[in-house]
Amino acid sequence: MKVYLDYNATAPIREETRRAMEPLLFGAIEAGAFGNASSIHWAGREARKHLERARTKIAELVQRKPSEIVFTSGATEADNLALRGILAKSSARRLIISAVEHPAVIETAAFLEREGVEVDRVAVDAEGRLDLAALDRALSRPAALISIMAVNNETGVISPIEEVLDRAKKAGVLTHVDAVQAAGRIPLPLDADLISLSAHKVGGPKGIGALITRATLPIEPLLFGGPQERGHRGGTEAVPLAAGFAAALEKALADRDQENTRLAAIRERIDRGLAAIEGVRVLGANARRVANTTTALFSGVEAETLLHALDLEGVAASSGSACASGSLEPSHVLLAMGVPKNEALSAVRFSLGWASRIDDANRLIEVLPPLVRRARGG
Numbered sequence: 176m177k178v179y180l181d182y183n184a185t186a187p188i189r190e191e192t193r194r195a196m197e198p199l200l201f202g203a204i205e206a207g208a209f210g211n212a213s214s215i216h217w218a219g220r221e222a223r224k225h226l227e228r229a230r231t232k233i234a235e236l237v238q239r240k241p242s243e244i245v246f247t248s249g250a251t252e253a254d255n256l257a258l259r260g261i262l263a264k265s266s267a268r269r270l271i272i273s274a275v276e277h278p279a280v281i282e283t284a285a286f287l288e289r290e291g292v293e294v295d296r297v298a299v300d301a302e303g304r305l306d307l308a309a310l311d312r313a314l315s316r317p318a319a320l321i322s323i324m325a326v327n328n329e330t331g332v333i334s335p336i337e338e339v340l341d342r343a344k345k346a347g348v349l350t351h352v353d354a355v356q357a358a359g360r361i362p363l364p365l366d367a368d369l370i371s372l373s374a375h376k377v378g379g380p381k382g383i384g385a386l387i388t389r390a391t392l393p394i395e396p397l398l399f400g401g402p403q404e405r406g407h408r409g410g411t412e413a414v415p416l417a418a419g420f421a422a423a424l425e426k427a428l429a430d431r432d433q434e435n436t437r438l439a440a441i442r443e444r445i446d447r448g449l450a451a452i453e454g455v456r457v458l459g460a461n462a463r464r465v466a467n468t469t470t471a472l473f474s475g476v477e478a479e480t481l482l483h484a485l486d487l488e489g490v491a492a493s494s495g496s497a498c499a500s501g502s503l504e505p506s507h508v509l510l511a512m513g514v515p516k517n518e519a520l521s522a523v524r525f526s527l528g529w530a531s532r533i534d535d536a537n538r539l540i541e542v543l544p545p546l547v548r549r550a551r552g553g
């Protein structure tokens with residue numbers, strides 16, 4: 176039996192996504208959807224129609240104008256575009272992020288720091304909750320931008336985004352929210368100036384995401400080339416991916432409440448199974464968390480060992496952020512939460528999504544206890 180418990184890394188493609196993309200990928204030549212959306216002929220016009228339909232759908236879902244949706248290759252690019260694009264045009268050479276952002280933000284901030292930008296990293300507490308006093312201190316001096324994620328990809332802990340947006344607005348600081356792990360799980364932070372989204376986390380195709388902007392915001396492009404995406408990003412538009420993205424996002428947002436109820440019950444089964452194993456601690460258990468994620472520390476166990484053992488049983492889980500998997504570096508998120516280095520290396524994340532079933536949780540908690548015993552050398 177194959178059990179997939181790694182939705183925070185990526186999700187399987189939804190049926191709605193396939194239906195939206197298939198005609199654009201495999202339609203008849205005469206239908207023209209294969210065209211270059213910038214061409215003036217019938218095929219180009221057909222492709223453009225589908226591209227703008229996808230853009231308009233996403234704009235409706237995030238309550239913006241279609242002209243404020245910039246398609247990117249994913250959220251990594253959207254995060255890069257937000258931070259680098261805004262800082263390049265701003266006279267304030269200061270950026271505020273949190274200590275637990277995704278590497279797409281952390282590493283972009285580190286790059287900007289090397290370029291002379293002052294970067295403030297707001298701390299979190301032991302539960303992964305943003306330190307609001309530290310936030311206020313950071314916002315007490317001028318900054319070009321504050322970038323805070325809506326939901327942490329490693330722990331599922333929900334950020335107090337309304338407070339962040341409110342305080343940043345009062346301080347006159349532009350706001351960017353990486354909402355990748357929020358889409359379909361909590362309401363999107365629509366009041367943010369800039370929002371990053373990724374299609375493949377909501378059951379859309381890999382290779383597309385979006386930066387939601389405001390028409391009035393000056394942003395320096397990352398990719399120079401043609402005038403596509405209103406000059407924000409050169410390059411031939413990925414029309415089938417855009418259509419798949421719009422369909423997946425629509426479904427994910429529409430199903431949010433019922434999925435939260437359904438997934439909470441599955442996660443509850445996992446959490447109860449974890450609680451029955453000695454020396455296991457769920458991270459952020461006392462914080463507000465999304466319903467789909469549980470990350471636990473397995474005392475005396477190396478996460479890599481446990482993940483390989485789970486994999487042999489057909490269970491796919493993760494040791495935190497996908498990008499960090501395979502390396503033995505402890506997660507910066509867990510270190511920021513005050514987890515000691517050796518314990519951080521024992522963290523395993525289980526994350527659920529649209530195709531998860533209660534049987535997945537049952538199988539996990541059936542195979543897990545003996546694997547943990549064995550990983551502890553027992």
Ligand code: PLP
Nearest residue numbers: 249250251277279328353355373
């Ligand atoms: N931001 C967060 C919070 C994520 O979880 C991820 C993916 O792991 C990304 C950004 C990067 O998204 P993409 O894979 O679309 O580049």
